[in-house]
Amino acid sequence: MKKPGNIRPIRVAFEIKRVLSEFLLRKSPTDCNSNEPELISVTDVVVTPCLRHAKIYVVCPSDSDVDCAEFLNRHIPRFRHCIGAKIRLKFVPKLEFIKDNSYAMARRIQNLIKT
Numbered sequence: 001m002k003k004p005g006n007i008r009p010i011r012v013a014f015e016i017k018r019v020l021s022e023f024l025l026r027k028s029p030t031d032c033n034s035n036e037p038e039l040i041s042v043t044d045v046v047v048t049p050c051l052r053h054a055k056i057y058v059v060c061p062s063d064s065d066v067d068c069a070e071f072l073n074r075h076i077p078r079f080r081h082c083i084g085a086k087i088r089l090k091f092v093p094k095l096e097f098i099k100d101n102s103y104a105m106a107r108r109i110q111n112l113i114k115t
Contacts, residue, residue, distance in 0.1 A: 006049060008051065009047040009048065009049050009051060010047075012047050012051055012054075012087070012089070012093075013045040013046060013047040013054065014045070015086075015087050016045045016047065016054055016056070016083055016087070016093070017042050017044070017045040017056075019082060019083055019086045019087060020042050020045075020056065020079060020082075020083070021041075021042050023079070023082050024040050024042070039060065039061055040058055040059075040060055040068050040072070041058065041059050041060075041061070042056060042057070042058055043057045043058065043059050043100045043102070043103075044056075044057040044100065045057070047093060048093075051089065051090075051091065051093060052091060052093055052094060053093055053094050053096070054093040054094070054095050054096070055096050055098055056072075056095060056096065056097050056098065057098050057099075057100040058072060058097055058098070058099065058100060059099070059100045059102075059103055060099075061103075067099065068097070068099060069097040069098055069099040072097040073096070073097050076095050076097075079095055080092045080094075080095060083095075
């Protein structure tokens with residue numbers, strides 16, 4: 001019988017996604033900054049097996065000139081503090097925000113199919 005793998009990174013990833021989604025919905029990292037994206041969605045979180053690093057995939061529906069991932073990467077200490085306060089972990093993972101292009105690619109493919 002095959003032994004199941006370590007599910008702890010999956011559970012931690014789910015909790016990080018929940019905490020960050022609530023934080024982004026509740027308030028933005030900066031107060032009334034005109035350059036901040038209006039709506040940011042966390043699509044996926046991938047945590048390494050050692051629980052020290054997390055890649056967070058985000059999408060910003062509005063096609064603004066501000067890159068969501070770059071904006072969020074500038075405010076990583078605030079997000080790490082929020083995660084440390086909400087989730088009981090020995091170490092808060094180092095975060096890296098990555099722009100998720102899957103929705104844009106799906107939209108492009110859908111447009112190609114229609115024509």
